[in-house]
Amino acid sequence: MNRSGEECVDRASHRRSFSSIWLPLILGLSACHTTRPAAPVVAGPRTDLLHVAREWRMSLGMAEARDRLVEALEARDDGQGYLEKRLAEVKKLPDSEVPADSLATLPRNLRARTGIYLVLGYRQKGGGSAQIIRETVASLRRDGWRAELIPLHDWGTAEEDAKDIQCALEEGLPKVDRAMLVGFSKGGHDWSTWLASQARKLPRSEREKVRLWVQCAGALRGSVIADWGANRETPQAKAFRSHLNSLSKGTRQGCEDLAALGQDPWSACGMPRLGEVLPRVTAVHYVAIPEGRDGSTHKHRLFGLISRTVARQTPWIGPNDGLVETAAEILPPQDNTTEWIVRVKSSHTLLDGTYVRDGSVVAPSYHPPKEGWTRAGDELLWDLMRALPRSVAGW
Secondary structure: OOOOOOOOHHHHHHHHHHHHHHHHHHHOOOOOOOOOOOOOOOOOOOOHHHHHHHHHHHHHHHHHHHHHHHHHHHOOOOOHHHHHHHHHHOOOOOOOOOOOOEEHHHOOHHOOOOEEEEEOOOOOOHHHHHHHHHHHHHHHOOOOOOOOOOOOOOOOOHHHHHHHHHHHHHHHHHHHHHHEEEOHHHHHHHHHHHHHOOOOHHHHHHHHOEEEEEOOOOOOOOOOOHHHHHOOOOOOHHHHHHHHHHHOOOOOOOHHHHHOOOOOHHHHHOOOHHHHOOOOEEEEEEEEEEOEEEEEEEEOOHHHHHHHHHHHHOOOOOOOOOOHHHHHOOOOOOOOOOOEEEEEEEEOOOOOOOOOOOEEOOOOOOOOOOOOOOHHHHHHHHHHHHHHHHHHHHO
């Protein structure tokens, strides 16, 4: 749908910039380790896969931890593979064909009554993410959906973004009958923060309209790598911050946004369950699973370098896509909201990956800078619309 959010390090930019030379060199250096945070005490029958994956990594290595996590995510899926199987089915069909019960068959009059609210990750205006997501929103609108990319500040904190999300939904939800909330990378963290701090201010009748909560490589439980980038004083972390400043052309005021992304909003006292705030919602999570034989991603050069650098300095970090731990891209164990999980072997970009279920390519057009690569978001979304049944969206 976009390069899954975090275009802090998009290929076109880092190829042109001086940082494309010095950042990989500095990231290749070693440095001291960080201390692993204590696992929270969780009430309920579910295992906390985020902390279990870290234990696997420390005792078995990154590759074995990744392989075990692939199986654990399949077992965690409340749909028992339903959405993955549907995606495998539609990937075999011509683009023009759709299952009779799918959301893609919704007539235009009902599409006009269905709001799709999208939140991007970093770089709201520049980079490949913004280009892809704006093209995707325009395509949705041409097809009759009431789609909106919620405007956020370029380098806003999660709390600031949550307030902007609230304003957009206060205006938008009264105009629709059903709604889908979509987040990419940092956008998933922003949605989680909105859930904790703002969402319950909406009338219940408006919150009941939200039927789907779709997150693509969403940093739902924060990012250890973001915390590393914001707070560590190693040469590598300083280089990472300098790279972000180069991408922002000096407009960043600090690392408050990055530091906020390093926090897990679900660990806060009083954090509600998703289903308590959005009582009729189904959560859909596209999780990015590193595909390399060593348990790291190699599909995106810089994401892979970041992943391996942080892994050397943080020996307890679990399998990750280059910016977010894979197990941090699903709901925490204390949340019992219905959750459908789609596993993708990819970098944090997500669009460069293949589905675990059948090995099909997520977005065949995604070959930047080859002409047409910005249509990749449409490919992901169209397949999702063909795979989702109308009933799960309330139609």
